[in-house]
Amino acid sequence: MRENSHYIAELIGKYLDNSLTAEEQQALTEWTNDSETNRALFAEMTDERQLTARLQQLYAYDSDRIIRKISAAVPEFAAPQVVPMRSYGSLKKWGWAAAAAVILLAGGTYFWSTHQQNRGRELAVHQADIKPGTQGAVLTLADGSQLILDSMNTGVIASQKGASVILASGELIYDPTASKNSELDYNTMTTPKGRQFQVTLPDGTRAWLNAASSIRYPTTFAANERRVEVTGEVYFEVAKNVNSPFFVTVGNKAAIEVLGTSFNVNAYTNEAAIRTTLADGSVRVIALPGGKGSSLVLKPGQQAAISGQQLTLASKADLEKVMAWKNGLFNFDGASLEEVMRQLERWYDIEVVYENGIPQTRFIGEMSRQIALTDLLEILKRTEVDFRVEGRQLIVLNK
DSSP: OOTTHHHHHHHHHHHHTTOOOHHHHHHHHHHHHHOHHHHHHHHHHTOHHHHHHHHHHHHHHOHHHHHHHHHHHOTTOOOOOSOSSOOTTOHHHHOHHHHHHHHTGGGGTIIIIIHHHHHHHHHHHTTTSOOOOEEOOEEEOTTSOEEEGGGSOSEEEEEETTEEEEEETTEEEEEEOOOOOOSOOEEEEEEOTTEEEEEEOTTSOEEEEOSSEEEEEESSOOSSOEEEEEEEEEEEEOOOOTTSOEEEEETTTEEEEESSOEEEEEEOTTSSSEEEEEEESOEEEEEOSTTOSOEEEEOTTOEEEEETTEEEEESSOOHHHHTTTTTTEEEOTTEEHHHHHHHHHHHHTOEEEESSOOOOOEEOOEEETTSOHHHHHHHHTTSSEEEEEETTEEEEEEO
């Protein structure tokens, strides 16, 4: 990196804090236009999600130094009192001024030099660390054969009755072809623990699968209705077709009817309830079995929960928290330790064991799902809970 890295870091900090002079704005513009590398770096440093992840990683390494630096640079900033899961990494909690102060940490060279110099040492220290989940899934075709999607090349990977199956840019796409066969063939996409994937169904509906989830669907839909079955957690953006309603079923416990909308279904068997959260449009949630149970029509921002056969409505859902997984984040706001550990089990493909009972701790905060387990645990250890990792087993200890 050029010798003026400190100055460029200061300009980016001022940009985030909206305090650039005209001359400084010109200097920053000239630097970003100088190379593609500079433009990419500027985009990363001014993107809230990426900068949040950087802040969290940096905080995990040297929290006290960062708090002192921020307090000096931003006098009005007061470090929160010790609470479970401090969210120092969230720009919503810190504000852009504090983020600017962190960019200036270590002479403005942390991101360009110190991180790269320490990368080899960090990898050596964490070489046995458990990595975060990634893109991948298993596709079970109509004849029962299975394809491991994360090990396949892009292109047409199968021809199913009425559709070509295409793998492109980490997504499975069904391209309908002419078919006179009225009999439906079904495919099933399954994401193991530590994997997530997305699929575009034959009607154009898009579905995102969280870890440890599945979706079963026909390779061509019937003319009068579209039906799929899910387990785990799936987010849908349903293609509109007023003549063919879209149904999502969860075993014999729940059904969701929709004409065209975006919604999230959380139906993990180890969660207390099946939760349907509506982002856009309108859906009707039905508590089964037999299709004769109670039902609710949701408006955007509402959430329905089914526990047993009891259907309840949350008038205002936390959409940011519900959608965090799809946006590459953990959102632990208000979550119990057990809730947090269930998310970690699915994403890092681990087993959680409680050595001395389950600590009654609740968390706040948001962080990237792309950090290694060790780094995440370092942040969680700022609570009254400690951890020990043995192989793929995470042992929870009371401090």
